[in-house]
Amino acid sequence: MSPNSPFAFVDDALDRADALRDDPDALAQRWPGARVLLLDDDARAVADDRGALLAPEGATLGGGPGTATFLGLRNDGTAWFSQRLATTAFDAPGRLDLRSAAAQWPAFDSTVFAQARAMQHWHDRHKFCGACGGEIAFVRAGWLGRCARCGSEHYPRTDQAIIVAVSDGQRLLLGRQRAWPARRWSVIAGFVEPGESLEQTVAREVMEETGVRVRASRYVASQPWAFPGSLMLGFLADGEPDVPQAGDELEDVRWFDAATIRAGLARDWMVPPGEDEEGIGLSPPISIARWLIETWLATVTS
Template sequence: MPYPATLEGFAFQSMGLDRADALRGDAGALRDQWPDAWLIVLDGEGRAAAGADGMPLPLRGAAFGGGPGTAIFLGRTDTQAWFALEASALPALDVAQWVDLRRAAADWPADLASTFAYARGMLYWHARNRFCGVCGGGVTFDRGGFAGHCAQCGNDHYPRVDPAVIVAVSDGERLLLGRQPGWAARRWSVLAGFVEPGETLEQTVVREVHEEAGVRVLGCRYLASQPWPFPGALMLGFEALAAGDEPRVDGELEAARWFTREEIGRALREDGPGTDGIVLSPGISIARALIVHWYGQGTTLTRT
């Protein structure tokens, strides 16, 4: 059976930057890049500085003089470098509005939204790693912001990403969805969970589906991934074939149940604030792409 097509349609998968790792350790080269560089500026809540049109402010390094300082070097396009920094590191800016990442994912060009996600993840890591987790000493950053060093104990620190599986579970005819406490009314989504130490991704799929819904996975297959900087996850998308166990929940989920193809099709067609049916994950998420993929193609896995 052919491998399924890569999932499409979700946010943060279009990276227009060359990360230019070779430049990170060259402080002189980064200073040279600064005057013509584009800056993406975030506030303390992870929102981007934008103009009245909701698009990112066209800020250049030359407008602030000096060099990159504590700015994080994100990489280069064909013509310019990009840096990320906190608004508190700059003089007062004339900002019409601050745009959050979910809005940017829906409204900005895909490559800009992906750059915003990248910047948010890096600045979040900086903000929460100012002190060494080993000895409590102060951490200084170099290599364009990609390496932290504790002068007190000598330990080095690097950006962290938390892997999580997210999985469209089918019994061959139906799709398993769950609800978390606190979600909006009628909101349902595919199941997800973080990878634990010592686990393979496949083992995580089996464990999470059984823990959350009491359903036994018979086999699974990787499809695609999505950076999800809320705050620092990497969502690893799978499809899975499961036994047709009756779902049962035990704490983490409020409810879990099987949905027919007709129910999913209606939800996809009628999804929106006025629907009286179920509400699925938003279009920016790999969760939605997994649901669409299952509805269009079913599962490529078969019982052996």
């Protein structure tokens, strides 16, 4: 992560260079000097033997862009593509998943990886037309799916989700999922439904998952979250001091005072306390969830 951003996948993003998507000749000319991020079928990126990003040049891979997805241009003019490792003869020394990469790689490397991973996920799940069942062919350098049977056009999908730090003024509302490590807690999140404003989503999701009523909310920041293809829309909210009750999606939900939150942030996030220990573990530094917690804590006077 970069010190310029409070969370991952935001800093040093590529210029998407939309006009080049319709210019296969220009992309072919850029291919030899382009950098190509290779992903395996589990959406892990090729890495060198030290775990750093290994993005060979197009000239090394040979051929042309073909089925590669054009990601955009870096500020030095270098074109970046992503391609399936299985479609190449490249010998991959190592591979790294996106969560690990976000914690270890420079901001640019993890940001471009997140973009490539989200696009591969969309391609994997949109091979057939939702209107007629025909096979989808990807055009515009990977950014448009066109049905070979009915001609319907399909565009990359991003699922919008709110993520919110709810406070009653002195306490923060946190929940935990059953699959998380013991004593790991985080802020409340949920997907936006059709015909719903973001503020309505905040109020509905908090009520459904915790039983707490939201009085007001305000948007503060967003984070692309390629797990597998979401955009997290961050809010701070004022909630009633209701007794929280976990809904179907959470194992538990509670109010926590500032001292407990402060101690949780001071812990090593990778080692949450065990069941027989005091304190709580909180979200990892790569996430907007942790930044929302820190942002709330900075507003508390005691």
